Amino acid sequence: MKSLLDVFLDNPIIIKHVRSRLRPSQFLPTAFVVFCFCVAILWTGVSLGAGSALASGFTLSLLLGLGSLILALGGASQVTTSVGQAKESGILDFHRVSPLPASTVAIGFFLGAPIREYALFAITIPFALYAAASSSTGLVEYGSILASQLLSSWVLHALSLLVALISKRPRATGQGILVLLVIGFFSTRGLFGWATSVLGSTDEPGKLNFFGFFLPWIAFLALYEGTALFFLLIASTRKMRAERAHAYSKPLALGFMGSAVTLALGAFWSLPTGNGYVVPSCIYLFTIVGLILATTVTPDLGEYLKGIRRALRSDHRRAPIFSDAASNQFVMYGLAGLTAMGSTIAWEAIEGMPEGGRYAYSQAVALGTFVVAYYGFGLQYFLLRFGKRGASYFGLFLFLVWLLPLMVALAAGISMSSASTTIQSILAVSPLAGIMLSITGGIEGASVDSVRFAAVLPAVSLAFLFHFMLTALQRKLDREIRSLDVTGKPKFIPLAELAPR
Numbered sequence: 001m002k003s004l005l006d007v008f009l010d011n012p013i014i015i016k017h018v019r020s021r022l023r024p025s026q027f028l029p030t031a032f033v034v035f036c037f038c039v040a041i042l043w044t045g046v047s048l049g050a051g052s053a054l055a056s057g058f059t060l061s062l063l064l065g066l067g068s069l070i071l072a073l074g075g076a077s078q079v080t081t082s083v084g085q086a087k088e089s090g091i092l093d094f095h096r097v098s099p100l101p102a103s104t105v106a107i108g109f110f111l112g113a114p115i116r117e118y119a120l121f122a123i124t125i126p127f128a129l130y131a132a133a134s135s136s137t138g139l140v141e142y143g144s145i146l147a148s149q150l151l152s153s154w155v156l157h158a159l160s161l162l163v164a165l166i167s168k169r170p171r172a173t174g175q176g177i178l179v180l181l182v183i184g185f186f187s188t189r190g191l192f193g194w195a196t197s198v199l200g201s202t203d204e205p206g207k208l209n210f211f212g213f214f215l216p217w218i219a220f221l222a223l224y225e226g227t228a229l230f231f232l233l234i235a236s237t238r239k240m241r242a243e244r245a246h247a248y249s250k251p252l253a254l255g256f257m258g259s260a261v262t263l264a265l266g267a268f269w270s271l272p273t274g275n276g277y278v279v280p281s282c283i284y285l286f287t288i289v290g291l292i293l294a295t296t297v298t299p300d301l302g303e304y305l306k307g308i309r310r311a312l313r314s315d316h317r318r319a320p321i322f323s324d325a326a327s328n329q330f331v332m333y334g335l336a337g338l339t340a341m342g343s344t345i346a347w348e349a350i351e352g353m354p355e356g357g358r359y360a361y362s363q364a365v366a367l368g369t370f371v372v373a374y375y376g377f378g379l380q381y382f383l384l385r386f387g388k389r390g391a392s393y394f395g396l397f398l399f400l401v402w403l404l405p406l407m408v409a410l411a412a413g414i415s416m417s418s419a420s421t422t423i424q425s426i427l428a429v430s431p432l433a434g435i436m437l438s439i440t441g442g443i444e445g446a447s448v449d450s451v452r453f454a455a456v457l458p459a460v461s462l463a464f465l466f467h468f469m470l471t472a473l474q475r476k477l478d479r480e481i482r483s484l485d486v487t488g489k490p491k492f493i494p495l496a497e498l499a500p501r
Helices: 003-009 013-021 024-047 058-089 091-097 102-112 115-133 138-166 176-198 217-241 252-269 278-296 301-313 328-350 362-415 420-429 431-437 448-482
Strands: 208-211 214-215
Touching: 003 102, 003 176, 013 102, 013 115, 024 058, 024 115, 058 091, 058 102, 058 115, 091 102, 091 217, 091 278, 102 138, 102 217, 115 448, 138 217, 138 278, 208 217, 208 252, 208 420, 217 252, 252 278, 252 328, 278 328, 278 362, 278 431, 301 362, 301 448, 328 362, 328 448, 362 431, 362 448, 420 431
Parallel strands: none
Antiparallel strands: 208 214
């Protein structure tokens, strides 16, 4: 049995990428270009003299930016390209049927594909060390920065790996993925800067608040990005094992949701009460995560029917509720419940008593919870009812419920500028705007009760409607499958069993 170290050192995928991407004829010209950039940046900082860009840390920032572009964005792009080439050539299917474990293959592409970018990034490290030692940053702080660079790059690489495995044409979507990575890279840096200013300790610089405990910023970052990396690699491993596999099993989806709720509450825990943005932010965040996870655990018609047939062979009525082939009905209870629980804790324990009174956020929390519920129930119903066309029909349904009210409200706002209540009631039908509009005290110039009613009523009605329709459809499918034997032929019942006794 191989040790954990052998997965990295004796990984054939990594060895293949090392041999192909570190050939001197291909690597040395690029390495020389990176070396010249580093020399030019450092020389400029040194030539400006004392108190210059070198001492102020500007030179170090340029070197860190160069290294991040090479490793984070360049490496992520290379992961997408490598997986796309493997899928188009059929090599990935060969790896799936080979004895090589799926985790080994996933790690091979994750670490092996950007191997040249790791080598190019290593060229920038000696120059960054000199710049850090010559500035107020220091070598110890640079060590933390280097660790954060690697961790952030791994998250982007894992995300690129998962997107490439899910996409049917990863090479065609590579440019779009790169644009999203660039946006995500800079927005993440801005978000971390905001977290440092809001959650940081004035008494202990460099520490961030987590459930009232101040952690070093690198430990805070490792906790959040390490959790994201863990779940992204699990999803990549499952997709590497089988193309049609769900990104997450149902227990893993609940674990992901619980982790997201815990980490979000931990970051906001010690914020001052009455700030007004914690609860809406948490509701939107938990709702979005719940919608994404609901999509990853919902089986289609073929999977569901296969699960019933396998269950019948074992003298069971249906597949176990946590099986990949089982309906998402029970796991949706958990996702919706975690959405409600996390939002309520953010309201009661962090926000405190807002201006709107005891029930200020009650309908907003309920709206987010029921949106997660009816999204999951509706997606499962459409997939079981319409088969391969179910996803398209469900997308049309979401357009009618989520986007069309915004378009109608925009048109009405142009022609009916004075009818504020009517326009906001139309806006509230869409949960994209309804969550904010259902908060007491958050609406000016409109009837609070009518707008909140227009926001909550569709979500509650659709959740119960889809739940009822899904339950009835599952019973119908169960009856049809049980009336047939496992080969699909009509079940033969001996006359002796039909005779009266």
